[in-house]
Amino acid sequence: MIYKLDKKDYPKIRTLLRTPEQKNDLTLNAIINRTNRGTIYVDNLEQPRTALIDATGTISIFIGDAENEEFIKHLREFIDNQLKIDTYLSCGGTYFLAVVPDETWEMVVKNVISHREYETDYEYYYQFNPELFNTRKSSYRPLPQGYTIKKINAEVIHNDPNELLSDVLGEFWYSIDDFLRQGVGYCVLKGERIISACLSCCVNEKNHEISVETYDEEEMNKGLATLVCTAYLEHCIKNGITPYWSTLETNVESNRLGKKLGFEFESKCKTLEFEF
CATH class of the missing domain: 3.40.630.30 (Gcn5-related N-acetyltransferase (GNAT))
Structure with missing residues (x-):
């Protein structure tokens, strides 16, 4: 299953920030610190191994174990249903835009959304x-x-x-x-x-x-x-x-x-x- 993490528990995913880029990422830290709006979804509410961080109205970011089947096997249904509903209710959004941090996550997400007509681009920093x-x-x-x-x-x-x-x-x-x-x-x-x-x-x-x-x-x-x-x-x-x-x-x-x-x-x- 994929669960919505309670805001008070957002710091639990800090252990999933493994690279210097992730540890210093402005968006990730702003959401984890509950400074800016965002929702975090995880595979396990107590000890998450994988997470999707959704910055309200903008982008979704994947972190953690990209081979975690307890997360990946539910991801297509989750995106098509729960994330779609949450995105619309939170800001009226109708698009899924994911930043994939590496080739492993890219392969995983492409497979998950392979039934969709999607576009590729690059986020420039x-x-x-x-x-x-x-x-x-x-x-x-x-x-x-x-x-x-x-x-x-x-x-x-x-x-x-x-x-x-x-x-x-x-x-x-x-x-x-x-x-x-x-x-x-x-x-x-x-x-x-x-x-x-x-x-x-x-x-x-x-x-x-x-x-x-x-x-x-x-x-x-x-x-x-x-x-x-x-x-x-x-x-x-x-x-x-x-x-x-x-x-x-x-x-x-x-x-x-x-x-x-x-x-x-x-x-x-x-x-x-x-x-x-």
Whole structure:
């Protein structure tokens, strides 16, 4: 069987983090520490050997023994039924997107989802180079007239007429208060309307994963995402925060923006994706 682990027991899977990459993984630690939203599924509630960590609304990560039949033999039915339901109920999600950390897990997951039409991609991971960022930011386009950049606080969230920030933060954080206490965010406003935002979507101590989005298609290609990220990154530099950037290889715009902001490619992992 595959069981949903109680949040208070999330630290039980730390023994399954065996490689330096896993032990230092921002997403895994943020979920295990219960800083950010996520669900952990295991083969055994007391002494897990294998686990699927589902970061709400984004990715699923496999760790532990990839040859554990007590987990693997139930995985297809679990993904097609329980995970599908949980994904939709937690965030309205309709996709399964798994990061496979090595060739063994890749073979296992491909076999489990072989009855599906799935797509392969790569998750790209970037490290921030503040010197490169400081060199490049002078070339960014200025903020257009009529727009302002503000730090996201309780007042900005409360005054958001379309509740965009509340919805976005709800995908990553257990509460708005949790974000305000542990995360960082900046947004571009046109009047009272929020156009674009850059915020911490995943936090482990002083390490912050970035989420950035422009919400109005008519406002794209004006350099707003670059400028709101600039405000965020300047805050990180001043406060000793290390920002991280990750995106799919096929997300050309996100890769381009990350490089423009001084992020440098570090590594990649294969992903497998299908719609439930």
